[in-house]
Amino acid sequence: MSESAPKPSSSVKLVLLGEAAVGKSSLVLRFVNNDFQENKEPTIGAAFLTQKCNLPSRTIKFEIWDTAGQERFASLAPMYYRNAQAALVVYDLTKPTSLVKAKHWVAELQRQASPGIVIALVGNKLDLTSDSKTADSDEEGADGEDDSGDARKVSTEEAKAYAEEESLLFFETSAKTGHNVSEVFTAIANAIPETSLKSARGAGASNTAAGRASEEQRVNLGNARESGSKDNCAC
Amino acid sequence: MGQDRQAAEAEERPPLPPRPSTSASVDPKNLQAQATTAVTPLEIQTLSFPDGSRGTFSTPGARAVSNPMDSGSSTPRRDKDSASPDNDDAASVTSFAPTMRPAADIASLLAGGLPKRSPAWNLLRTQSSNVHPFEKSQSGTPDKFDDFAREFEALPEDSGEQYGDEERLAIWKSKLKHYMIISAAGKPIWSRHGDLALINSSIGVIHTIISFYEGAKNPLQGFTAGQTRFFVLTQGSLYFVAISKLGESDSQLRFQLEALYMQILSTLTLPTLTHIFANRPSSDLRKPLQGTESLLSSLADNFTKGSPTALLGSLECLKLRKSQRHTINNTFLKHRTDKLLYGLIVADGKLVSVIRPRRHSLHPSDLQLIFNMLFEAEGVRGGGGENWIPLCLPAFNNRGYLYMYVSFLDEEGPDVKVPGQEQASPTAPGEVAMVLISAEKESFFELQQMRRDVAQQLAKSGSLAIIRAAARAGRPRVEGIAPGSHISHFLFKSRANVQYCMGSLDALFADLDERRKLMTIYHELHASVHAKLAHLKVLHSTRQDATALAWITPVFEFYCVAGPNMSRAMMTQGANKIIQWAKKEEERLFIIGGGVF
Ligand SMILES: Nc1nc2c(ncn2[C@@H]2O[C@H](COP(=O)(O)OP(=O)(O)OP(=O)(O)O)[C@@H](O)[C@H]2O)c(=O)[nH]1
């Protein structure tokens, strides 16, 4: 509503990786539609979504590949991270094996993805831990239904130490309550180097054969979502 | 035996003139009216069924042996040249008591309906024919479908103190339909109901029985216990088992199990599946199949609810004007990329448009898998965005993967935002999906571009609005097609096009249980006219709560159901009207050829 002068906009290709059922699709759903589904079905293959994010200086359009975590799809992953400028590697902080898997993804990205890729390590399902209640009092998810105790199995310190070692962004989130979700994406948007943003534009156009037509269409498609998710994306 | 029973019943009845015949086929009114319909000439004869087959059905309760009925038949006319149904496809007409069918078809409701005819029912029968099928007032006793919605509920959790294992097993056993997949080595792979831990011993028993026969080189196909039919399909190292109290025929159950097998192939491909078991027969297939469970379950539930698509092995299309479909096909073809193998536009699970290479057509069983994934299971549709899904279409090629681009077309632009229209059918979502299939796994962005171009053009030309409106309008109502016919529902399959259309389910069959009863009748009719030695071309059946008609020609298969008071003549007349309509509307109801490149 308050947007008067159009800001420069650029697109950022982002891929989500991580073990099955850690909440990749749920994070995307929270970010794009500000919604959460209790029993989300596993992703088959991959899903492609877009969402805009307003920074003070520019608008970032995320082109998101939400990949399937199941083992049988693993061989397709390179296709999705190959041109990515950012990656969100997700683990479930109630499940230690998922952090192991996350480390594998980080290593693979560092070996195979484009050199400048911005990687964020994300521990999801924070609402299942006891510290989630004290964290933000204004979160909608302080619903007390998980009072059964602390399901945390991966300590913040451990994951944070690893993230620092590998120079990754690090967040603990809850797709369920929305805690920290938009912050992850804002941080990524801010972390993408300005130079890489310029070139991103060119790369984007070359990937979609006719860039102009698609731009037009996207505006159309995005309208409903944008207005609904502005408050969500605080960037 | 039947005579005795009839006599006994006659004594119980109060003398209520006019006493209706227990057999529809000798109703004099019916005989008089016959000449006005295309199903004529109709010759009533008594069929001599082997008596033994009756005896096998002396089951208690609702399945009691029914009254014998007169049956008519004549030699089927094999007039291959005259494909037109008008020319008289009515080779034979018969009414029948379902218990006379071979034991394999332990059909159920038809038999269940027949025995006791209360005075109240007789009174009703003398009334008009607009009594609907399955009206509650007619069946005083509760039937097995009263709780049908619970069939699909999950078993209570293990952790709850409320339910012990015994209770949970009891709930498990109360399900009307089970599907299981077991490896030949005895590893449970998937079961529609119950966690594998709970039912492990039951699966063990089933596996033992199957392997015993397998070992004796005399594979077990199926067996019957009480009212329950066990049917087994063996595919390589996998046993597929259906356990049904719904009365489907063996070949119908086989078709359902084959669909489950196709789903597994679609996930893994045949070489991978073979490889897994060749290496290690005791492999646990659950891991590689992870994520496929919900697809298997939605397929299974679709069969349990009763799916005309599965029954007829064909697809349903969205009814559109020929010129409109032509425009859509052309738009679709015009924006095709080189990477495209098949393109589909689908609205509410109904096919709108197909484009394909000249050399290839699409197999209905492959399309069933795709439709199941998109419209029955939640995974793809619930995710939002655009999807890129590797899958194997086993009927097309069971050895490799294709890549499927799926996008649901959002409500966009002003074309559909007519408020009045939305109020008219708030439940019909009018969901339109574009499905683009390629053999190249890197072709996502090309297909995405194609989708944008096509969607944009369809929106601009108004085609998208037309598709949405047609989807919202729903299936045709019988009232509109054959006014006054009192036919409640019909299925019409065009054999050449491998497509079908059917009447609206909204008014009379909106509830799951009513829809299941309807589908049960269709399954029974279908089983009878497709039985191996059946020469039936027309079959009319009467039961306490409904009447039904099946009519098979080389061109079409037609099935319909009406209320219990419907005379055969009325039924035939109504059927004729619907068939005439289907013929007239053929190019709107069905996709003929589709767009070819
Ligand atoms: N309590 C809680 N549950 C969550 C959260 N995020 C996701 N879930 C649940 O975890 C399950 C899996 O979530 P998905 O988003 O499908 O996980 P995914 O990583 O996309 O899984 P795949 O697509 O199979 O790789 C679902 O039942 C979600 O409802 C969260 O933040 N808190």
Ligand SMILES: [Mg+2]
């Ligand atoms: Mg997912």
